[in-house]
Amino acid sequence: MRSRRLDYSESTRSALVDSAVELFTKRGYAGTSLDEVAKRARVTKGALYHHFSGKQALFEAAFDSVESLVYDRLEKIMTGPGTPWERAMGALNAFIKSCLDPAYQRIAIHEAPVVMGWERWREAEEQCSFGLLRAGLQSLVDAGEVEPVPVDITARLLFGALSSAATEIASAADPKKVGEQIEDVIVRMLLRLRQPGEAGERPAAS
The missing domain is CATH 1.10.357.10 (Tetracycline Repressor, domain 2)
Known part of the structure; x- marks a missing residue:
């Protein structure tokens, strides 16, 4: 059976990607910060770095x-x-x-x-x-x-x-x-x- 931790991890990653897609679409790569992505996804920046190196x-x-x-x-x-x-x-x-x-x-x-x-x-x-x-x-x-x-x-x-x-x-x-x-x-x-x-x-x- 899937663990709650795995479900949470996948949902967190999905939220970060969705947030990134919206912000990169509106502001472009240069105009988007990781802080903004994490804030919109309602996760910490540490959680972002857990899933993505940068x-x-x-x-x-x-x-x-x-x-x-x-x-x-x-x-x-x-x-x-x-x-x-x-x-x-x-x-x-x-x-x-x-x-x-x-x-x-x-x-x-x-x-x-x-x-x-x-x-x-x-x-x-x-x-x-x-x-x-x-x-x-x-x-x-x-x-x-x-x-x-x-x-x-x-x-x-x-x-x-x-x-x-x-x-x-x-x-x-x-x-x-x-x-x-x-x-x-x-x-x-x-x-x-x-x-x-x-x-x-x-x-x-x-």
């Missing part, structure tokens, strides 16, 4: 939390009902919507490359979402819905395009409009890969 470790936990929410949302779509093409279109639409979320924009797109370093950030992004993208592309090829393209190379190119898309959306004066434009362009690109007889009108974004 500010960067706490930021990386906040980054993981934000990324996990997006991953879980996309995985649910990619493993849900519908044809591989319908699932792929649904996941693309969900990803574009995730790029409009203030927490994802500030923490995962703007702050993470600076705080974590570009290489570490890129590695973390790939670990989180590249496998899902590759699996989705493989299912499209296996189902005969797209041409038998080299899956690894094509997935890498799509991953790069989606990473750039996220940055464009997060930096735009009108993120929603840019998101719609990017989604339309990526769908048009994917339609070029559709097998003869499979291509049709793109489903309307929900």
Whole structure:
């Protein structure tokens, strides 16, 4: 059976991460102090250091939390009902919507490359979402819905395009409009890969 101490420890860590996500989203990494995070989570600073070695470790936990929410949302779509093409279109639409979320924009797109370093950030992004993208592309090829393209190379190119898309959306004066434009362009690109007889009108974004 789980001990009360373990439950308390996990709830404390969760409260600290939630607090960090909110404060990093509002004020950024430089504008957020550990004292503020601990105060908002209603724990002592000593409790914070029990779970995290410092500010960067706490930021990386906040980054993981934000990324996990997006991953879980996309995985649910990619493993849900519908044809591989319908699932792929649904996941693309969900990803574009995730790029409009203030927490994802500030923490995962703007702050993470600076705080974590570009290489570490890129590695973390790939670990989180590249496998899902590759699996989705493989299912499209296996189902005969797209041409038998080299899956690894094509997935890498799509991953790069989606990473750039996220940055464009997060930096735009009108993120929603840019998101719609990017989604339309990526769908048009994917339609070029559709097998003869499979291509049709793109489903309307929900």
